[in-house]
Amino acid sequence: MLEIIDLHVEVGSKEILKGVSLTIPDGETHILFGPNGSGKTTLMMSIMGLPKYKITSGKIIFNGIDITYMPTHERAKLGIGMMFQKPPAIRGVELQKLSEIIKSIRNTDADIQEYARILNLEEHLSREVNYGFSGGEMKRSELLQLLCQKPSLVLLDEPESGVDLDNITLLGNVIKKLLKGEKVRKRHTSGLIVTHTGYILEYVNADKGHILMDGKLVCSGSAEDLFEEIRQNGFGRCENCLQDTI
Numbered sequence: 191m192l193e194i195i196d197l198h199v200e201v202g203s204k205e206i207l208k209g210v211s212l213t214i215p216d217g218e219t220h221i222l223f224g225p226n227g228s229g230k231t232t233l234m235m236s237i238m239g240l241p242k243y244k245i246t247s248g249k250i251i252f253n254g255i256d257i258t259y260m261p262t263h264e265r266a267k268l269g270i271g272m273m274f275q276k277p278p279a280i281r282g283v284e285l286q287k288l289s290e291i292i293k294s295i296r297n298t299d300a301d302i303q304e305y306a307r308i309l310n311l312e313e314h315l316s317r318e319v320n321y322g323f324s325g326g327e328m329k330r331s332e333l334l335q336l337l338c339q340k341p342s343l344v345l346l347d348e349p350e351s352g353v354d355l356d357n358i359t360l361l362g363n364v365i366k367k368l369l370k371g372e373k374v375r376k377r378h379t380s381g382l383i384v385t386h387t388g389y390i391l392e393y394v395n396a397d398k399g400h401i402l403m404d405g406k407l408v409c410s411g412s413a414e415d416l417f418e419e420i421r422q423n424g425f426g427r428c429e430n431c432l433q434d435t436i
């Protein structure tokens with residue numbers, strides 16, 4: 191499904207990712223932990239191919255295709271979808287219109303009205319995408335777009351941040367549905383999720399967790415065990431592991 195090999199990425203001429211290797215097999219959901227500024231968003235953006243994130247070496251292989259230098263819209267067409275931590279507003283484009291475009295590009299059978307109903311976004315369909323939306327509404331709008339895209343790899347960057355407890359339940363259940371492993375185009379859906387709070391672990395079956403420190407993956411294992419360790423001891427012990435990688 192997704193294979194990242196020794197990835198080095200620069201942002202604004204500063205090296206942020208310093209040799210990340212990660213494999214997410216078909217149908218697996220992996221969780222990415224790490225302190226602020228360690229490079230989690232950078233990794234997600236690099237997988238999605240945002241131009242600001244300059245890959246200086248290494249490879250990203252998706253379903254056997256080398257996508258390292260492929261433009262973002264082609265990656266989206268191939269089935270990589272992302273929920274951004276801070277999604278941009280798109281002036282002049284209604285959420286309904288964008289959902290239809292996404293649906294037609296991927297040729298999915300998404301029921302936009304039904305998904306909007308589930309996500310309490312019916313009134314937002316006629317509004318410009320994310321413009322003036324609250325934090326929680328933006329997250330739901332991102333999720334609506336993902337449901338329309340039906341990606342085979344879902345990247346979720348802090349899906350629960352800024353979302354109230356009722357809406358975390360709603361979001362968690364929809365994400366669970368998105369990842370539940372139903373076959374999309376003969377493949378199961380895979381996921382990579384960044385979380386600080388760990389709420390999302392209550393909704394998804396996480397196959398593995400990873401810890402990113404200063405642009406390097408320093409640890410992999412059970413997502414629940416890693417989260418418990420972080421909850422109790424912070425990233426202190428990870429600092430020692432980071433020293434071992436230098």
Ligand SMILES: Nc1ncnc2c1ncn2[C@@H]1O[C@H](COP(=O)(O)OP(=O)(O)OP(=O)(O)O)[C@@H](O)[C@H]1O
Pocket residue numbers: 201202203204206224225226227228229230231232233
């Ligand atoms: N244009 C830039 N120039 C220099 N450094 C940058 C630039 N853009 C981002 N960075 C730095 O890259 C580092 C990694 O940022 P990133 O957003 O990937 O971290 P993160 O792990 O997702 O953090 P958080 O948990 O706070 O969301 C940060 O130290 C950030 O300041």
